[in-house]
Amino acid sequence: MSYISKSLVYLENQMYSYLIMLQQLKALENQYPFLKVQMIGKSVMERPLYLIHLGNGKRKIHINGSHHANEWVTSFVVMKSVEKLCEEVRIGQVKLEQINFDFVPMVNPDGVELSLYGLQSIIYSKQKEKLLKMNEGFDNFSRWKANIRGVDLNRNYDAGFASYKKNSEKKGPSYAYYAGMTPESEPESKALAMLTRKRLYDMVLAYHTQGEVIYWNYGNVEVPTAKEYAIMFSEASGYLLDEPEEAASSGGYKDWFIATYKKPGFTIECGIGENPISVSQAESIIRRTWPIIKCAQKDIREGVI
Secondary structure: OOOOOOOOOOOEOOEOOHHHHHHHHHHHHHHOOOOEEEEEEEOOOOOEEEEEEEOOOOOOEEEEOOOOHHHOHHHHHHHHHHHHHHHHHHOOOOOHHHOOEEEEOOOOHHHHHHHHHHHHHOOOHHHHHHHHHHOOOOOOOOOOOOOOOOOOHHHOOOOOHHHHHHHOOOOOOOOOOOOOOOOOOOHHHHHHHHHHHHHOOOEEEEEEOOOOEEEOOOOOOOOOOHHHHHHHHHHHHOOEEEOOOHHHOOOOHHHHHHHHHOOOEEEEEOOOOOOOOOHHHHHHHHHHHHHHHHHHOOOHHHOOO
8 A cells, every 4th residue: 555645746846845835734724624734933034834733632742854954855754644644533543532743844944945946946146155155165955954044953952052062063054064053043943942842742753864763862861761662663663773973962853852851752764865865765754654653642651552
């Protein structure tokens, strides 16, 4: 059975852009009236950042995609997961009273557009000059990870931030790895952090694309049930459990969530190869991440499983 249904057309020229996401958000709203879409903030270039909400159950799960611009395929994966979940609700396999999911499919829309379309996505010439400098003179922006100001959003959260800035080679805006001036200096990371503070999730999952592994811990922070969930996710998906290198284990969304709330947070590196990975991996990624979403609904603390 294909995990990419034909009910909604998601891809255009083998790319998944912000505009296509907006079209699909509207299609999902029209098709599934129980789904709620709301704006949680705006990007640097004033693009609305959207939250998709499903259910009113006790357990709150958050899933996001495209912190990194050239990992835009994760937005496609998130949207297809939303569609699959909606379809299960429609046919009665999932009850809205039993779930409470928040999805933010595209955290970094400005960066995604730049990665996909390069400088033709930029209106102002002065901005083009800055972007070329941040991209080390290359006019091909397919490797771009950061937001439009050259800040790596997954280094912009308050978890080991000062240490990372001190030791990082990136001391100013760049296509990747620059943490920014201060934690949550960027409107995109600020919006996601504010949403998290408001919603107080039981678990968060951040989708990335490098390595087909699951990162589940942060430093020496002890999180009850985190390892149990990590093992469950690994067995369900086939992704291996791993620990990031020290330089990559600070400033991330799941790092901040773990450090702040002492609850399970996971980075799911769901693809393999050099970014941007081919959309031909999407079928496999959805097939492997979908069981993780199903497992995440189970509350180990209350002995549900």
